[in-house]
Every structure is written in C-alpha cells, then in structure tokens.
Amino acid sequence: MSRKALLDDCFLHDKDRLRHQEALEILKSRMSAVADTETVRIEDGLERILAEDIAAPRNIPLADNSAVDGYAFRHSDFDEAGGFFRLQQRIAAGHASDADLGPWAAARIFTGAVMPPGADTVAMQEDCETHQQDGQDFVIVPQGLKTGANCRKAGEDVAEGTTILSSGQLLRPQDLAAIASTGQAQVNVFRKLRVALISTGDELRRPGDLITVGDVYDSNHFLLRGLCATAPVEFEDLGILKDDANLVEETLRKAADRFDVILTTGGASRGEEDHVLQALDTLGRCHMWQLAIKPGRPMMFGNIGSCVFLGLPGNPVAAMVCFLLYARPVLSVLAGGSFLEPQRFQIPAAFDVPKKKPDRREFYRGFLGTSDSGQTTAHKFARDGSGLITGLREADGLIEIPEDVTAIQKGDPVTFLPFSGFGIR
Template identity: 55%
Template sequence: MNGAKNLVDDCFLHDRDRMRHADVVSLITSRLNCVVRSSELPLGSLEGRLLAETVEAPRNVPLHDNSAVDGYAFAHTEYSANNTLAIGPRIAAGDPPSGPLAGASAARIFTGASMPPNADTVAMQEDCTVSADGLLVTVPPGLKLGANRRLAGEDVKAGERLLVPGQRLRAQEIAAIASLGRSGLRIFDKLRVAIVSTGNELVEPGSGQSFGEGQVFDTNRHMLNALCRNLPLEITDLGILTDDEETITAVLSKAAADHDVILTTGGASRGEEDHIVRTIDRLGKRHIWQIAIKPGRPMSFGQIGDCVFLGLPGNPVAAFVCFLLYCRPALLTLGGGIYDEPQRYPLPAGFAIKSKKPDRREFLRGWLETDTSGRTVVRKFARDGSGLISGLRSARGFIELGEDVRKVDEGDVVAYIPFSELGIDAL
C-alpha cells in the first residue's frame, strides 16, 4: 500500500438489515479515510487532481490599483467644471507605479496599468476628446468616483484562504494559483484501482472469441473504466477472469497488495456462489449491504487488509447508479478528496407514476425538456429495467424519488440531479 493512513479494521461492518441511501453515504464517508501520500507537482500537471495543502494568498491580487480600460486617470476631486484636464504621464501595463499627478491633470493610461497614487477614476478613451496640440483632454461629465478602477486586493486579499485540502483543481483554480505566483502545489497521489470481471459467460468485445448461447459481452468493466477516468485514479484493468478459484485467488491476492481498491460487478446477492465473492471472504472480510434503493439494492463492501473491495450489482444500470452514488464518494474519500452532496433541482415532472413502493428511494433516468407551455420539465425514460443501457444513453441525469413518495402526478415537483453533479461532464 502507498497509504498515508491504514483503514479501520472491518470498516464496512454495520448492524442494520436494510440501509437507507443517506445512511449508506454517511457511513462510507465517515468510516473511510485518505490512504494515499502526496507529491509536489508543477502547474501544468494539476488539472483534475486533488489538492493536499492549504493555499493562502501571500499578497493582494491585483497588487496595485489599476485601470480597467484604456483611457485617462485622474483624481475625482480635480474634476473641473468644464471637465478639461492637462495630459500628464503615459502609463502602460507593466510600467512601474508613477508618482502623484500634478494638480488638474490626467495620466494617459492603458488597461492593467497601475494607477498614480492620487488618481482614483478613469475615463474611457472613446468618451474623451484630446485637444489639437495633444496637451489637454476633455472627459465626459457625470463620472462617479472610482469609475473604471480596479482596487488592489479586489480579486484576492493578502492572507485570504483560497483553497483547502481535498479540492479538485479545475482550470479556474489553476488560474488562481498562477495569479499568486505559485509554480506548483502539493497534490495527493492517484488512488490505485484494479477493475476486474469474472465469469465463464463473459466474452471480451472484439476478441474474436466464439459467441454462443448463454454468453454475454463484458460491458460493465468497460463502463467502470470510463467512469473511473472522470476521477484522478490510476486504473489497472485486470480483464476477465474465468471461474477458476486458484487463478482468481492468485490475481486478487496480488491486486490487493498492489492497489488501494478492487472494483468489480456481479455476484453481490446473498447465497451467490461466485468465486470472486468466496475468494474475498477467504482472504479478507466482506459484507453485503441491502440498500433500500432502486435500481441497485445488493452491494458488497469489504477489504483485504488495507485494500478496499467494492462489489457492484451485475445489471449495467444498477452498476452505473451504485457507482455514482456510493463508489464515487468512497473513491474520493480514499484519495484525499472532499465529497459534496450533489445539488438537487426541484422541477415539475413531465411524466406520471401511478404507484411507487414506500420506504425505498428510486433513481430514474431522465432529462430536461421545454413543454408546450414553455416550462422546463423533467422527462423520464419510458422503461425502468436495470439491464437497459439505452436508458443510460438517453439520460442526462437522475430523477430522485424519496422514500416517502407513493406516486407522481404530472406537474408534481421532483428532484433532478444532473450527471454533472456526479462528476460526469455534460456534452
């Protein structure tokens, strides 16, 4: 392991027969901890990574008051009745700060240039008139004090905390880091994740293997690889393992020694005789969580030493839903990241459901549309089967129906979670 801290022994043990969604997320994020070290990386390698240090501003940004436009800078108190000022120094961006302006004068100034110490207002050049001899400038009447001036520290004040450990760095944060003069930061190392499929019925797409009755192409492993690439992870694809106990034991033992997480799908139900499940039970500890959601319900959580095992349901939709809802928070937490609950947007339903089982949270596949009255409504994929990949292709987010919901009438307000809230970039 390359972990900074060991996991709590048997961190997934709990005493509940059936768990609600919120309790599952809470247990995952409270029981797990960061298991990776950190390294110093340059600016060009920070995008998408998880920050391992606190970043505070050593100085104001911008450092000096400066002009927001090309024009003429002057002291508002010298704004004469006829608005005509003598033209003083010329100040371009990058020039050192000038001395104070003399009397009723204005500096010819350009965007980003430092303001003279006693200047506080800038008139845009297109609103000004310069005399024929180039010595005087007439500025428009009615300019307010501080017009077109950027104040020192307007963006960031010296000592201000900009970033905290666990934040994922986007282009916006990298711009802020560069504005402080930092050439790099301490970043959490990538969590090492092994993804594996097992089963004699699985065929690798494009492998040239014969495809007969009872066989299926291995879709979930490729889906999980793609989902994991949305996180700062080091992924090892272990391919398909046949149902041979000796082979599975050898592969999983090595994977547990070389990785922080083993991720698989299928074999999550009670009484399952899947070799990968029995191997995890023999090498470490595993618990089946019955989660009160649809789709999903059974998931396996466990560990081999300090290597976490996450066993997703075998149906593609259930695996997709459970990865985003439960595996993503686990992977973020283990990798040093901050997990934020996704934002739910209350919107009218553009569909109806006659009856829904109580005490179960459901996550339907949906998208937004504008109805005939001009309202934005949530549409639902017509079929709810957990093996229908077509529903995932159509969806742009989840429609979340809480445990207390019994039915949905068209126009009822429902919670919509865009996939962007779950780390999937919108196209």
C-alpha cells in the same frame, strides 16, 4: 448496524435492507484519505486533489490599476460640468510611473497599467475628447464619473494573506488560474489512487472476441473505465475472472497487496456461481451489502487489509447508479477530497407512476424537457430494466424517488440529479 444485517439472505424484504442514507453514513464513517502527496507543476494539476492550503502572499492585483484604456486623473479636480485636463504622462501596462499627477493633470493610461500616484479615477477613451493648445495636449473628460470609476484597487481580487484554496479541493481550470495569480509555480497534490478493475462471470467476453449463445460482451468494464476517468485515480484492468472460487479468491488476495481500491462488477449475490462476496468474507471484511434501492441492490463495501473493496452489481444500469452514488464519493475521500454529494434540483414530473414499492429508494433514468407553458419538466425513460444501456445513453440524469413515496402523478415535484453534477457530459 450488525454484520448479520448486512449479510443476510438476499430474499429479505426491503424494509430489512440497508437504506440509501444509512449506506451513505456507513461509507462516510469508514473513509479517510489513504493517498500520499506529491509536488507537481501547476500545469499538471488539473483535476488533481489539492494537498495544501493556498494563500495569497501579496495583494492581487499588487497595485491600483486601470480597468480600461483611457485617462487617469484625480477626482477631486473634477466638477459636475466635467473636466479639462492637461496630459502629463503616458503609462502602458508593465511600465509604472513614479511621478505624481499635478492639479488638473491627466495621464494617458492603458488597461492593466498601474495608476500614477494621486490618481483615483479613469475615464474611458471613447468618452473623452483630446485637443492641443499652445503646444500642450489636453483631454476633456465628460461629467458624471464617480470617484474610483474604471480603477481596480490593489487587493480587489484577493487581499494579502487570504486563503484562496483549501486542501481537499479538486483543482479546476479556474483554480489553476488562481494559483498562478499568486506566482506559485508548483502545487502539492494527493497522488492518484491505484484502482484495480475486475469483471466477473463465465459469460463475459471482451469486444473483438467471438461470442455464442449465452455469452455477452463486457460493457461494464468500459463503462467503469470512463467513470473512473472522472475521478482522481489511475486504474489497471485485471481482466475477466471466471466463476471459479479459488481463482477469484487468489486474484483478490494479490490485488489487495498492489492497489488502494479493488472495484468489481458482478458476483455480488450469494448464488452458487457468485464467488466475490465469499472471497471478501474469507480475505477481509464486508461492511455493507444489500441495499434497499432500485437498481443496485447487491452493492458491496468492505476491505481486504488496507485495500478498500467496492463490489458493484453486474447489470450496467445498476453498476453506473452505484458507482455515482457510492463508489465515486468513496474514491474522492480516499484520494484526499470530500465526500461528494450530487447536485439535486426539484422539477415537476412529466410522467406517472401509479404504484411504487414502499421502503425502497428508486432511481429512474431521466431527461429534461419543456412543457407547453415553457416550464422545465423531468421525463422518465420508458423502460426500467437494469440491463438496458439505451436508457443510460438517452438519459441526462437520474430521478430520485424517496422510500416513503408510493405513487407519482404528473406535476408532482421530483428530485433530478443531472449527470453533469457527477462530472459526466
């Protein structure tokens, strides 16, 4: 798509703006990892992006072992009526036995203990009876056990040489457990992206400052701090930029030398006091601007040298929607991960939209409920204003309405994007 199409007048009709899927394709085509790698202890690897493939150097588990406390025996000695076995060994976890079980012999065995040579089946202790005769301990095993019952085979979890995790995966607690199970104590990860957070506007004040009529508190900064906490980044607050063209340009120029990404809110239009887009044109290049979405139309994507620039709208709802849909997957790719796609569920609508503008994708703040029949339904926050933080707070996801849909009736299937799928509780 041409530069002119991305940077044309903000009063163009939506059909001439960049569609949601077109914007995603541009972002996917322009992005690649920029972060270096480092080695960390696995306990420090949580929510870091893996920079190597992890393969099992040996079978996991290493040897056949018991899944329960009970009695190990050879199933070939077993018959339909059950089994009467003499107790020959006692094996606890961490203490393997090298002695073969003799015919009609059993070993007292505990969970996790290595199976004795020859044994292939374990009976649970609560299903067995023990007694002693002529100084010999015996165990009676009930009928019905299948070969291999309660026995975990070597390599049952992971066979030697199997790739457990691939480079680019975000490490979760269960992934760290998988790495630990291989015996590997350290892991190679991509370092966290360096991100500059910048708010813009003469009207902005930080909490704790006095305000007068016309001022507003900078809620976007704290919104983005929290959203960045769900991404593999470390951010620095560069404060609030006044509506001064020279100040904006100089701040962006210096930030581009220090950071991997500049993330701004506000100043994304072409008004007389909106200087961010002008500064981006002067210092670098804008690859995307003006989207056919609601909320979030003036979303900017560009670069200043090797620094990626992401300019979010100034309204809080639009800023959050654009971060989740566009900035979050970009940050993931730059940090060495994949281009993150949101979870999507088809759910019946519990609301009506008599008329929707065509050629524009809309994202409503929504929450899930239950109908009288017990069916899960999607509910729309009653007010649509993109400055209403209350809608973000009360919602637990977004309702996505495609460009070709012009009306919604109760019961129509709609696409629900839960916030939990974006890493937000």
